[in-house]
Amino acid sequence: MTDAKSHNRGPLGLGSLRRIGRLTWVEIRKLVSHKLFPAAVIITLLVTAGLGLAAKNFTESTGSTVRFSNYSLWVASAGYGLQVSALLLTALGAMAMSSEATGRTLNTVLARPIRRFEFAIAKVLSLVFATVAVVLAAALAAWIVGGTVPEKHSLPIHRGELAPRPGGFPTYADVVDPQYPDTVIATRGEVMGEILYGFMLLVVPVLAGVSLGFLLGTLIESSGLAVGIAVGVFMTLEATKFIPVFEEYLGRLAFNYPMTRITTLMLEAGKGTVPQWHDALVGVGISAIYVAVSLLVSVTLFCRRDITL
Amino acid sequence: MATAVLKTIDLTKRFGRFTAVDRLCLEVNEGDVFGFLGPNGAGKTTTMRMIVGLVRPTSGRIEVNGVDARRHFLDAIAQIGSLVDIPAFYRHLTGRSNLSLLAQVAGGVPKGRVDEVIEAVGMQKACLKKVKTYSHGMLQRLAIAQALLTRPPLLILDEPTTGLDPEGKLEFLHLLRSLARDQRITIFISSHLLEEVEEICNRAAIIKDGRLLVCGEVRSLLAEELRTYRTVVSDAAKARALLDGRPWVHGLSVEGRRLLVTARQDDAPQIADTLVKGGVALEELSPQAKSLRTLFMELMKE
Numbered sequence: 001m002t003d004a005k006s007h008n009r010g011p012l013g014l015g016s017l018r019r020i021g022r023l024t025w026v027e028i029r030k031l032v033s034h035k036l037f038p039a040a041v042i043i044t045l046l047v048t049a050g051l052g053l054a055a056k057n058f059t060e061s062t063g064s065t066v067r068f069s070n071y072s073l074w075v076a077s078a079g080y081g082l083q084v085s086a087l088l089l090t091a092l093g094a095m096a097m098s099s100e101a102t103g104r105t106l107n108t109v110l111a112r113p114i115r116r117f118e119f120a121i122a123k124v125l126s127l128v129f130a131t132v133a134v135v136l137a138a139a140l141a142a143w144i145v146g147g148t149v150p151e152k153h154s155l156p157i158h159r160g161e162l163a164p165r166p167g168g169f170p171t172y173a174d175v176v177d178p179q180y181p182d183t184v185i186a187t188r189g190e191v192m193g194e195i196l197y198g199f200m201l202l203v204v205p206v207l208a209g210v211s212l213g214f215l216l217g218t219l220i221e222s223s224g225l226a227v228g229i230a231v232g233v234f235m236t237l238e239a240t241k242f243i244p245v246f247e248e249y250l251g252r253l254a255f256n257y258p259m260t261r262i263t264t265l266m267l268e269a270g271k272g273t274v275p276q277w278h279d280a281l282v283g284v285g286i287s288a289i290y291v292a293v294s295l296l297v298s299v300t301l302f303c304r305r306d307i308t309l
Numbered sequence: 310m311a312t313a314v315l316k317t318i319d320l321t322k323r324f325g326r327f328t329a330v331d332r333l334c335l336e337v338n339e340g341d342v343f344g345f346l347g348p349n350g351a352g353k354t355t356t357m358r359m360i361v362g363l364v365r366p367t368s369g370r371i372e373v374n375g376v377d378a379r380r381h382f383l384d385a386i387a388q389i390g391s392l393v394d395i396p397a398f399y400r401h402l403t404g405r406s407n408l409s410l411l412a413q414v415a416g417g418v419p420k421g422r423v424d425e426v427i428e429a430v431g432m433q434k435a436c437l438k439k440v441k442t443y444s445h446g447m448l449q450r451l452a453i454a455q456a457l458l459t460r461p462p463l464l465i466l467d468e469p470t471t472g473l474d475p476e477g478k479l480e481f482l483h484l485l486r487s488l489a490r491d492q493r494i495t496i497f498i499s500s501h502l503l504e505e506v507e508e509i510c511n512r513a514a515i516i517k518d519g520r521l522l523v524c525g526e527v528r529s530l531l532a533e534e535l536r537t538y539r540t541v542v543s544d545a546a547k548a549r550a551l552l553d554g555r556p557w558v559h560g561l562s563v564e565g566r567r568l569l570v571t572a573r574q575d576d577a578p579q580i581a582d583t584l585v586k587g588g589v590a591l592e593e594l595s596p597q598a599k600s601l602r603t604l605f606m607e608l609m610k611e
Contacts, residue, residue, distance in 0.1 A: 104397035111361040
């Protein structure tokens with residue numbers, strides 16, 4: 001027999017939390033064993049590293065006066081890499097529930113001593129895990145590429161004469177004033193801290209795309225259709241960035257807007273400037289509202305629905 | 310007195326204006342192999358989905374071993390192992406990984422139970438292969454294995470032999486029989502295969518348009534309900550005219566001098582009486598051997 005009998009009191013009792021924990025672990029196991037999630041991580045690693053290496057080699061080989069510092073290469077390649085990864089994660093979010101419906105595995109899983117909302121929350125938590133994993137993968141790949149920037153380029157862009165820096169890998173060092181190389185503007189720890197905070201904030205808008213996909217995947221039982229529509233909506237929102245009138249009025253409401261804003265602030269941090277994070281927090285807040293509303297609607301709809309597949 | 314493992318009380322499900330299940334009252338007792346019969350669209354699968362919590366009843370109650378499934382869903386569902394509709398698993402995983410995941414979902418499944426159920430369904434080698442390579446028969450076996458993971462006292466199986474070849478069906482029915490006999494599991498099974506239900510079930514219910522038509526011991530259903538009587542008479546046309554339209558005649562057909570009359574067992578003497586009083590010489594009146602199929606077809610005509 002199962003442990004349902006001893007923990008069947010109240011919607012969010014200890015038993016419920018235990019089941020959510022157990023189900024989350026099951027969902028993560030399913031996610032990791034599925035092709036799309038490892039593919040998303042690998043693609044993130046490759047795209048991020050590829051973008052970083054391309055940018056670095058382009059500026060070096062063309063003799064451009066514009067040089068990436070190690071920090072700016074780290075942030076820029078991770079930021080652009082994550083734009084691609086966010087699309088993959090949106091598709092993953094759309095598949096989370098719809099693939100269970102299409103494959104009819106909902107019949108097998110839900111006829112167990114678990115509550116529906118526990119299953120839905122476990123799905124959401126596994127998607128949070130996937131999002132964090134992908135953001136970390138992008139951050140790591142870009143950090144490695146950024147860490148290979150030769151010491152002569154290890155200062156921020158347009159900083160005049162460069163001070164001698166320690167060689168080897170990684171080349172991340174304190175940011176110094178180019179006019180007075182002995183003056184440290186920001187220590188390596190401070191810059192790293194700001195950039196990592198930026199990566200943490202980036203999780204929220206990426207998660208907004210994932211939760212949009214999750215909502216569509218809950219509403220649409222066809223897995224292919226759900227993924228198609230989720231990707232279409234994501235691309236449309238992304239496109240608003242390039243249409244001035246939309247960017248001004250609607251673009252700021254799109255969850256991908258804060259991604260660009262956060263990346264810009266992280267680049268500022270890489271130059272030793274203290275980033276004005278409050279500029280990005282409004283966008284992050286809007287993304288958080290997207291996440292909360294999408295997930296609340298998804299879980300509520302899922303719990304009320306008859307499974308008649 | 311037999312203990313009811315599963316009970317539905319006035320169970321009703323409406324989808325908009327359509328009533329899929331209409332005030333269904335069933336009682337499945339401990340140790341029963343209970344056949345749940347009905348044509349396509351009769352409401353069998355909807356009933357089973359309501360029992361396992363996939364579909365919410367519009368009204369009525371479900372009790373599993375006396376536990377109200379609506380109020381104490383977890384306690385009720387913990388006593389059920391089910392296969393509703395086609396067996397569905399994560400195709401990219403092996404059979405064993407699927408069982409291991411489902412055991413973890415259920416919780417409290419002891420280590421080693423996965424191996425036990427794999428052995429019980431005879432899939433020791435096959436369970437190491439990915440599910441996407443499985444035949445339908447293997448999927449059915451795996452479905453039974455997952456249903457047995459929590460050692461449930463009640464198995465709910467929705468048309469489990471659909472898509473199996475004759476050999477596969479025989480093997481599957483043998484497996485069900487051994488589960489009922491050796492592990493004392495109560496089985497509630499829906500099927501289109503009436504002969505097989507007749508063979509393995511001790512009790513059965515037949516529904517149509519969501520309503521219960523008959524329910525009881527298979528033997529008594531076959532004995533007490535409508536039967537077809539073969540009569541040989543001197544004038545078949547006259548005999549037909551005499552019997553046609555009588556309220557207790559449920560079916561009538563003429564084959565030469567023979568007349569096939571469907572009526573309740575209690576009404577058999579009336580057949581002879583009406584014919585003799587009407588001046589028709591009766592040479593033979595005998596009940597035809599009855600099967601669940603005959604009963605089913607008669608009820609469907611009604």
